[in-house]
Amino acid sequence: MATVVAAGSSTDIWAVANHPVLWIFALGVFAVIFVQSFIYIKAARKAGPDVGVQREDLTRAFRSGAVASIGPSLAVVIVAIALLALFGTPAVLVRIGLIGSAATETASAQIAATTMGTTLGGEGYNQQVFAVAFAAMSISGGAWMLATVILTPLLKRGGAKLSVVNPLMMALIPGAALLGAFSVLTISEVPKSWIHAVTVVVSALVMAGLLVVARRYHVHWLKEWALGISILAALAVAFVAHSSTLAAA
Amino acid sequence: MSIATTSRADASMAGFEATTSRWGRITMLVALLLSLCGPAYLVFFGNLDVTVQQILTAYAAVAGTFLIFALVEPVTYFPILGQAAMYQAFMIGNISNKLLPAAIVAQDRIGVRPGTRKGDLAAVMAICGAAMVHLTSLLIFVGILGTWLLSLIPAEITIVARSYILPAILGAVLVQAIATVKQVRTTVVALAVGGLLVLVCVWVKPLAPYATALGVLFTIVIAWFARNRNQVLPARPAADSEPDQPVKNADTAGIA
Numbered sequence: 001m002a003t004v005v006a007a008g009s010s011t012d013i014w015a016v017a018n019h020p021v022l023w024i025f026a027l028g029v030f031a032v033i034f035v036q037s038f039i040y041i042k043a044a045r046k047a048g049p050d051v052g053v054q055r056e057d058l059t060r061a062f063r064s065g066a067v068a069s070i071g072p073s074l075a076v077v078i079v080a081i082a083l084l085a086l087f088g089t090p091a092v093l094v095r096i097g098l099i100g101s102a103a104t105e106t107a108s109a110q111i112a113a114t115t116m117g118t119t120l121g122g123e124g125y126n127q128q129v130f131a132v133a134f135a136a137m138s139i140s141g142g143a144w145m146l147a148t149v150i151l152t153p154l155l156k157r158g159g160a161k162l163s164v165v166n167p168l169m170m171a172l173i174p175g176a177a178l179l180g181a182f183s184v185l186t187i188s189e190v191p192k193s194w195i196h197a198v199t200v201v202v203s204a205l206v207m208a209g210l211l212v213v214a215r216r217y218h219v220h221w222l223k224e225w226a227l228g229i230s231i232l233a234a235l236a237v238a239f240v241a242h243s244s245t246l247a248a249a
Numbered sequence: 250m251s252i253a254t255t256s257r258a259d260a261s262m263a264g265f266e267a268t269t270s271r272w273g274r275i276t277m278l279v280a281l282l283l284s285l286c287g288p289a290y291l292v293f294f295g296n297l298d299v300t301v302q303q304i305l306t307a308y309a310a311v312a313g314t315f316l317i318f319a320l321v322e323p324v325t326y327f328p329i330l331g332q333a334a335m336y337q338a339f340m341i342g343n344i345s346n347k348l349l350p351a352a353i354v355a356q357d358r359i360g361v362r363p364g365t366r367k368g369d370l371a372a373v374m375a376i377c378g379a380a381m382v383h384l385t386s387l388l389i390f391v392g393i394l395g396t397w398l399l400s401l402i403p404a405e406i407t408i409v410a411r412s413y414i415l416p417a418i419l420g421a422v423l424v425q426a427i428a429t430v431k432q433v434r435t436t437v438v439a440l441a442v443g444g445l446l447v448l449v450c451v452w453v454k455p456l457a458p459y460a461t462a463l464g465v466l467f468t469i470v471i472a473w474f475a476r477n478r479n480q481v482l483p484a485r486p487a488a489d490s491e492p493d494q495p496v497k498n499a500d501t502a503g504i505a
Binding site: 007008016018019021022025026028029030032033034035036037039040041043044046047048050051052053057058059060061062063064065066067068069070072073074076077079080081082083084085086089090091092093094095097098099100101102103104106107108110111112114115116119120121122127128131132133134135136137138139140141142143144145146147148149151152153155156172173175176177178179180181182183184185186187188189190191192195196197199200201202203204205206207208211226227230231234235238239242243 | 257258260261262264265268269270272273274276277278279280281283284285286287288289290291292295296297298299303304306307308310311312314315316317318319320321322323324327332333335336337339340341342343347348350351352354355356358359361366367370371372373374375376377378379380381382383384386387388390391392395396398399405406407409410411412413414415416417418419420421422423424425426427428430432435436438439440442443444446447450451457458460461463464465466467468469472473476
């Protein structure tokens with residue numbers, strides 16, 4: 001049927017989100033990180049022996065870092081795959097996989113979608129909303145990088161004096177900002193439907209349980225996997241709840 | 250260490266700092282541009298009728314919530330990461346849950362202390378190792394196999410996943426944030442502020458996009474005035490068993 005639709009109102013997100021041009025820019029970010037690592041390794045190898053770190057110790061440090069990050073990387077992979085339907089592969093690779101994190105980026109996208117009168121993955125989540133959310137996420141992530149480029153040389157010059165000026169403030173503000181942001185975002189999910197409410201609660205309880213187990217029995221890998229496991233458990237319960245309402249209807 | 254070797258170490262370390270800060274800055278700015286090119290292409294050439302006004306409104310709401318993190322996190326992590334690793338960490342992301350543990354494990358493995366020259370070199374190498382594993386696993390499992398892995402999942406499950414992914418992530422992240430920040434008073438304040446704001450937004454709908462930003466602001470201000478003032482004193486009385494210690498680790502703002 002040939003109906004005339006407004007540009008960007010299609011809900012086929014992947015049609016725009018997996019565009020080849022977006023792939024090229026995403027792979028470009030990967031290439032930049034590879035190049036940076038190569039330059040850094042060369043620089044460390046050149047300086048190492050004079051500073052008192054032998055080449056084999058540098059290799060050992062590289063290997064330790066690689067092994068330590070296997071668990072966290074796979075955990076990120078699981079969350080990233082779960083978000084592919086919402087953002088498509090290139091945006092997930094750059095925003096969730098690299099620069100940002102699942103929590104910050106989905107929260108940013110949700111806030112952006114709200115300004116357009118819809119929700120992430122909800123009824124009105126169309127190509128236009130995706131583009132606006134993707135743009136807002138990217139600009140927001142860019143602020144981190146810009147702040148890093150500007151602040152790092154200043155911090156180097158001034159030592160770490162900023163945190164010495166008022167250590168209490170520096171200890172309190174980041175934590176309060178983090179908790180304030182995620183309290184509002186999380187509690188906002190509760191009134192949406194009873195399934196949303198149940199999903200939030202299951203996700204929170206599973207995470208709390210896993211953290212208690214990880215802490216009590218010193219299972220460090222569990223902390224890395226906790227987010228992935230909590231998301232899967234919460235989605236499983238949401239699926240059962242969703243199916244039961246369909247069966248009852 | 251003799252004076253000759255000390256000055257040689259100084260010179261070598263200065264060379265390392267110069268190379269890494271120059272190339273760190275260049276690579277980071279290039280990555281920043283590339284990361285903006287994707288959405289810019291969609292907005293200007295995607296024929297999606299997106300207006301600049303829409304983007305500015307959306308970004309203002311996002312910035313209201315997250316701009317403070319962009320400014321605070323580099324300051325928070327600098328003392329732990331050192332100059333060189335800063336340019337790696339804020340490009341690779343997942344700092345508190347992946348890069349910092351990797352750096353600490355590596356420093357422990359070769360017996361050097363964080364914050365020293367040797368420690369900085371070990372951290373840089375560890376982050377390079379972590380980056381290689383991370384980039385490779387992302388490219389293979391998400392980039393190449395991701396949509397195929399997702400297609401193995403039946404449609405009705407994908408629909409549920411798409412509808413409920415946000416509550417499924419947020420519940421767990423809130424708990425993780427509470428556990429990491431370890432400030433009981435701030436947590437109580439944040440939850441109370443969050444609950445009230447959500448209630449108000451049910452009545453005052455136009456407020457919704459700014460709710461998160463207001464939550465951040467109110468929580469910081471109220472938590473500051475409600476803080477345990479005894480902690481200002483360097484020597485706390487032993488009887489003060491209030492568990493909301495100021496954070497001593499770097500996990501405070503681990504959302505990057």
